[in-house]
Amino acid sequence: MVKTTTPQELRHRWVNGLEVALLDVREEGSYADAHPLFAVTVPVSEVEAKLPALVPRRAVPIVVYDDGEGYAERAVQRINALGYADVSVLAGGLTGYSRVGELYRDVNSASKAFGELVEAIRGTPSLPPEEIRELILEKGETDLVVLDTRRFEEYNTMSIPLGRSCPGGELLYRVFEAAPSPDTTVVVHCAGRTRSLIGTQSLVNAGIPNKVVALRDGTIGWTLANLPPLDTGKTERVPLPSDKAVQRAREHATSWAEHVGVPIIQVTQLLSFVAEQEKRTLYLLDVRDPDEYRQGHPERFISAPGGQLVQATDEWIGVRGARVVLYDTDGVRARMTATWLRQMGWDVYVFDHESEIPSTTLPQPTWTPTIPSSSSTASSITADGLKTLLVQGATVVDLARSPAYRKGHIPGAWHASGPELARDVQAEAITKATGPIILTSADGLLARVNVEEAQNAVGSLSREVLYLEGGTAAWVKAGQPIETGEASARWLSPPIDVYKRPYEGTGNDRTAMEDYIEWEHQLVAQLANDGVAGFHVVRDSREHVP
Known part of the structure; x- marks a missing residue:
């Protein structure tokens, strides 16, 4: 029997700063329609690809939910197979939660609600x-x-x-x-x-x-x-700023960070945090510009540009109540980012920019999630092999996110919903063919971990299911052609895997933009009614500012 967690138990953990990861295992489009405040979007078909980075500790309590689609129980099985030890289903799902807590729209809602609170205060x-x-x-x-x-x-x-x-x-x-x-x-x-x-x-x-x-x-x-x-x-x-400009900025950042109460740590304390990483979830984040990160960074620190980290915290940190250490080389960016995360209720620390992290200092975790053997042994095919099979009538099913699929896909490939793959591969467009079914995705990982799901769905049709090794990227690298745009798109089900953001790109619907702005203005009231955020906006009471 699958273990359950009640909405009240979940909210108790949030209010008391206890660790928990709440996963919405539906498509992102459904998630953007309604979700609890600290829910993180991890579609059931993407568990193996997304969860290890978002939830790096084996024993952290993980709660999953859907809205009656039947994804949650499947997600529990896949998460357990990765080696996580405390996985449960949210009792009553999304509807059950709505009876005791607020539901939020859009994505990165906690960060956006916090921004509105900052303006109000x-x-x-x-x-x-x-x-x-x-x-x-x-x-x-x-x-x-x-x-x-x-x-x-x-x-x-x-x-x-x-x-x-x-x-x-x-x-x-x-x-x-x-x-x-x-x-x-x-x-x-x-x-x-x-x-x-x-x-x-x-x-x-x-x-x-x-x-x-x-x-x-x-x-x-x-x-x-x-x-x-x-x-x-x-x-x-x-x-990039001159040394003089950096010095000025550092003085201002230091003054404000001290006022907010941001702790600055050295190597010894960092090592103590790493030593406790099996008991307390730890995120090590480099908040510098991604180009600087690519030029060199401390081992085990992940690139999380400071502005985006504040704007979209849930894209890097999946465990509410976790510990976070930020890194930079200037004493400005990590401090300023930390001031915001601290006000958002995170237990955040800044590594002293004047200290050095030796490359051998940080031991690796004793446990890391592993892809289950069933997907490891799934049959694959190379780009050259696929070229041959296409001539023989093979059907390609693409699990990439729909924008990536539109940007470029293998000629003739159908786009499938990851969570609804079993349904989609039984569509008439697929079943009327007779050759093998080839799953692909951007780099091949999503295709590989979902072979078993597709194979079980088409088992009675005696169709072999393979995955493209290296995914569509390998196909392109091999010099093979791709199709682009909506005209060549073939949808097995409506593409709700990605929420259409009314603030990105051009040509957005005017009504959608107006609705979005109006929604943001209502977020402070939602926070007040919900009562679980733990946000605290710090006022400036300093007598002296640099």
């Missing part, structure tokens, strides 16, 4: 898009800097005039390079609200001498105000 300064445009026209580049706090890829897709890429975790680190004069006005923005608010308040908290304002409602607000079209394809970045 601190009165984060912002101006409507029309006034920001007037500032741009009036001041120009000499007396105004516009800093886009999103990832560079998002900035490159669309941005407002004068905008330069400066992701949120880099703001204080680079701001004195972007605006060396205290007379320069700094405008901070993202596509919606959260990164604009957190970025602006970061600079306000740090006490920089410049006037700082957020673009109210971001590029969504700009578009809804019917202002000139957004720029596309821009590549301007705020450069």
Whole structure:
């Protein structure tokens, strides 16, 4: 019999800071429609690929749920097979939880709700898009800097005039390079609200001498105000700061981090945390720019750019109540990121940037999740072998996320829902063929771990199920052709695997954008009614700011 956890027991763990991972094992689209505050999206078909990084400790309590689709019990089996020791199903599922707690929309909801709370408590300064445009026209580049706090890829897709890429975790680190004069006005923005608010308040908290304002409602607000079209394809970045600029930023970051109460640790304490990693979940995160991370980083530290970590904490940290250690090389970015995580209720520490982590210092965990042997022995085929089988009538079923599938897929490949793979491979488009079924995915891992699911579903048809070794990436590397775009897409079921974010990309529906902004404005009320967040926004009561 599958073990269950009641919604009340789950909420008790949240309120009391006890470790627990709550997994929504439906598709992301369903998750974005409704989920509890600290739920993490891990579709049942992606358990093996996503869970080890999100939940690195074997004994942590894991609770899974669905909304009656039957995914939860399957997820428990797959999670147990990875070696996790304490897995249960949320009693009553999503509907049962809704009777005692709030349900939230969208993705990264906890971070977004926190951003709204910050604005409500601190009165984060912002101006409507029309006034920001007037500032741009009036001041120009000499007396105004516009800093886009999103990832560079998002900035490159669309941005407002004068905008330069400066992701949120880099703001204080680079701001004195972007605006060396205290007379320069700094405008901070993202596509919606959260990164604009957190970025602006970061600079306000740090006490920089410049006037700082957020673009109210971001590029969504700009578009809804019917202002000139957004720029596309821009590549301007705020450069790395000089030593003098870093020193200034560090003084401001240190003052604010001390006020918030961020602990700074040395190697000895880090080692003690690592020694306890089987008893207390530990995340080691490098919050620097990803390019810096790729150039070199301490062993076992994962890249988690600071601005995105605050914006989307659940994409890196799956266990509420866990311990987190942040790393940088400058004493600015980790401190500023930690001030936010601490206010969000995380037990967070900063590794002293002046200390060095020897490469042999951090022992590996004594336990790591392992892919079950059943998927390890699944039959595979190479790209060259697939080319031959396609001529003989093989059917390709792609488990990649739908945007990746649209971007490029093997000619003739069908897209399947991961959680509903068993249903999808029994669709008429698949059953009318006679050759083998070849599963693929971006790198082949999702295909490999889902072979057994597909084979069981088509067993009566005497169809062999194989997976493409190395996935679609191997097919492309072998010089084989791909199809792109919606025109060539073949859907076995509606693509709800990825939630269509109304704040990313261009051409978003106006009603969806308006609805999204209205939803964000309601989040503070939801938090108050829910009562489990554990957020505490720190006010600035310092007598002296650097």
